[in-house]
Amino acid sequence: ADLILGEEVFNNNCAACHMGGNNSVQNEKTLRKSALEQYLAGGFNQDAIVYQVENGKNAMPAWADRLDEDEIQAVAAFVFSQASGDLW
Ligand code: HEM
Numbered sequence: 001a002d003l004i005l006g007e008e009v010f011n012n013n014c015a016a017c018h019m020g021g022n023n024s025v026q027n028e029k030t031l032r033k034s035a036l037e038q039y040l041a042g043g044f045n046q047d048a049i050v051y052q053v054e055n056g057k058n059a060m061p062a063w064a065d066r067l068d069e070d071e072i073q074a075v076a077a078f079v080f081s082q083a084s085g086d087l088w
Contacts, residue, residue: 002070006078009071013063014079021088025059033083044083049076 010018017024021031029039041057042048053072056062063072082088 002074003078003081005071006074006076006081009067009075010078013067014075017060021082030088031079031083032088033086036083046076046080049079 018031023029029035036044040048050072053076054064
């Protein structure tokens, strides 16, 4: 997937709550690898990020009706890449 598109989707839709890979709503549930390993349903992998983006969870809204499939795959690839490389 396209990391440039993913970063753009992230900045436009996710950064409101996840600026810099943080979480302004539930502070411990960041987008860093250690937090994803601990809290993300399905563990630290790109498909689990896709699932949470499509369906939402608790206070996080679902994006399946607001982003198209390419955008969802791209933003998940961007988040996974940032977390994998410790780039947040
Ligand atoms: C959790 C991604 C938009 C609020 C998460 C997690 C991911 C993620 C991967 C799991 C983090 C973890 O468990 O440590 C995204 C992406 C977004 C997005 C890619 C844009 C498409 C938002 C927005 C909000 C939000 C706009 C606020 C309105 C939350 C909350 C959680 C969360 C509250 C914790 C959910 C829980 O486990 O209870 N997000 N997010 N997210 N996100 Fe988002």
